[in-house]
Amino acid sequence: MPDAVATLRLPPRMHFGYGARAQLPEAIHIHGRRVLAVLDPFLLRSPLYGETTDALTAAGLELRVYSDITPELPVDTLDAAGATAREYGADVILAIGGGSTLDAAKLIALLATHDGPLSRYYGENLVPGPVLPIVAVPTTAGTGSEVTPVAVVTDPARELKVGISSPFLVPAAAIVDPEYTLGSPATVTAYAGIDALVHAIESYTARPLDITWPGTLPVFTGRNALIESIALQAARHLGPWLPVAVRQPDDRQARAEVAMGALLGGMAFGSTGTHLCHALQYPIGALTKTPHGLGTGLMLPYVMDVLRQDNDVAERLTALSTALEGIPVVTRAAEINREIGIPATLAEIGVGREQLPQIADLALGSARLLAISPVTPTRDLLLDILQRAHTGQLTEERTA
Ligand SMILES: NC(=O)c1ccc[n+]([C@@H]2O[C@H](COP(=O)([O-])OP(=O)(O)OC[C@H]3O[C@@H](n4cnc5c(N)ncnc54)[C@H](O)[C@@H]3O)[C@@H](O)[C@H]2O)c1
Ligand SMILES: [Fe+2]
Incomplete structure (x- = not known):
């Protein structure tokens, strides 16, 4: 490289x-x-x-x-x-x-x-x-x-x-x-923990920015060779253990695994940045007054389902699925959401179908997040993701 x-x-x-x-x-x-x-x-x-x-x-x-x-x-x-x-x-x-x-x-x-x-x-x-x-x-x-x-x-x-x-x-x-x-309530554990998984996955799938020196280095650099193994390791800790930490809040190993996954997820996205789940969560959170992690977690399967039509993203998701116990990312993300109580659709959190264009337009304003989207984030792409998330429509995924 x-x-x-x-x-x-x-x-x-x-x-x-x-x-x-x-x-x-x-x-x-x-x-x-x-x-x-x-x-x-x-x-x-x-x-x-x-x-x-x-x-x-x-x-x-x-x-x-x-x-x-x-x-x-x-x-x-x-x-x-x-x-x-x-x-x-x-x-x-x-x-x-x-x-x-x-x-x-x-x-x-x-x-x-x-x-x-x-x-x-x-x-x-x-x-x-x-x-x-x-x-x-x-x-x-x-x-x-x-x-x-x-x-x-x-x-x-x-x-x-x-x-x-x-x-x-x-x-x-x-x-x-x-x-x-140890004492953090189940919803806080669920929302914070799923956000960490989103950090790891968005970080790993971020597109490379065209960085040349000299010049101002952006805070978030896009795909970044130094974080690749960190993001995968984050997913490895979070995938199996987040549902356990939510179900059994006193399980000391589960708490440690999720804390490690969150730390690694932060190390990864703190360098690369995050992209579409986050760009879409900001307006969704503002409209529905729902917590950050609920929104990023809800959007994760739908965003990845649409992005994986791109070959490069599909390859990255295959590597991530290996970190997630061999289960394809979209399937596993939706399963984890179910297991930890994240609503499955935008309709469930009170978003009306007529609000989707407004959400897409507001998300289009998040230039920093969109800059590292692995697929060009057109209004149509965002609307497609939002419509699927509204009705809970995921495509069939083959095992990696
Ligand atoms: N700076 C970043 O890199 C970054 C990344 C993602 C999200 N955020 C921001 O972080 C915020 C969400 O943070 P959060 O999910 O950690 O929740 P939070 O800090 O908002 O805390 C949620 C609730 O849990 C309570 N709480 C925290 N720890 C507890 C514990 N151990 N036991 C019992 N109660 C506990 C808090 O008092 C609060 O009432 C959002 O504002 C989001 O925008 C920042
Ligand atoms: Fe986040």
């Missing part, structure tokens, strides 16, 4: 496994002593809260806790937190929580270092320089935000959620201890 280019931008430190939280004091100390701890509100009621904060103070760190995280992350709720980080003189941000909390921490780190409003930074590569270092600890297994360069917010002035993507938002450390995910 003489013309291949590849890029990885990841936290310099990653620790994974039950007990990995023991690395927190060291991972934080590297950056200073004054810690703004951005904590998911659920954590304040968990025994892990006292254990974690005690360990940090015993290690000589000074903590201020911020846990005023509003679901969906309305953009104006973050300004005050940014001001708190500045006024406190935080050296480092510790973020423990679901994707919303980790994303909030990224944006607080940004506002602590650079002037707002956040809308200045919507889009790609607009963050002007380093932000406060972030030590990220996920408590859901899905978004991969602990390793990715993006944070997503809701801005009432915009129809869809918006992303701020910059290599400067990649955390300084990711500490993934599945212990934190």
Whole structure:
């Protein structure tokens, strides 16, 4: 592959496994002593809260806790937190929580270092320089935000959620201890976990961007030789284990497998980007007020069913199906959705047939996501996918 280019931008430190939280004091100390701890509100009621904060103070760190995280992350709720980080003189941000909390921490780190409003930074590569270092600890297994360069917010002035993507938002450390995910409710586990599988599959099927140096390197590079085995490995962990983690929330092995799959999925898509399931989920989520992973998961079989008409995608899906226990991707994705309670059709989540053109038009606005679609994303292609997803129409798939 003489013309291949590849890029990885990841936290310099990653620790994974039950007990990995023991690395927190060291991972934080590297950056200073004054810690703004951005904590998911659920954590304040968990025994892990006292254990974690005690360990940090015993290690000589000074903590201020911020846990005023509003679901969906309305953009104006973050300004005050940014001001708190500045006024406190935080050296480092510790973020423990679901994707919303980790994303909030990224944006607080940004506002602590650079002037707002956040809308200045919507889009790609607009963050002007380093932000406060972030030590990220996920408590859901899905978004991969602990390793990715993006944070997503809701801005009432915009129809869809918006992303701020910059290599400067990649955390300084990711500490993934599945212990934190043990109490997460079945729906959160299902939605976050299926989103991780979508990350792996979209990352692996992304089209290569035409990157030449010198020139500005996009945040998301499209197909990327450095993540190929990472994406496949993510699918290998998630395929068999996500349904178990949803069915048996106390199964420690299932929780660890899904946490590993989510981490690997984040490493993969954080470099390549994601494409059509995500482009379509943004308008679907906005119209139906359904969670991110419910929408990306619902769309996954339909998007891949249409894209696999392309030979190159079909080849990539064959490799992915080997990672999914030899079951073809579309079939397995639909099965997993059934097993974990993701609705099978857009009609089931209240989307009217007459809304499909509007969804397609809004999705066409997601230039960054469409740029790495493996098949040219015309309005007709998106409408075809949406119509199939509306009625639950999947084509027959031969075993790989
Ligand atoms: N930055 C990225 O790379 C990226 C990628 C995908 C999605 N996202 C964003 O992440 C958000 C979704 O994140 P999420 O799926 O992790 O959910 P979330 O962070 O919104 O959390 C969902 C709910 O679960 C609770 N919760 C979290 N962990 C828990 C636990 N261990 N036990 C009990 N309750 C727990 C939270 O308090 C919250 O009420 C969306 O806003 C999405 O846009 C970001
Ligand atoms: Fe996602």
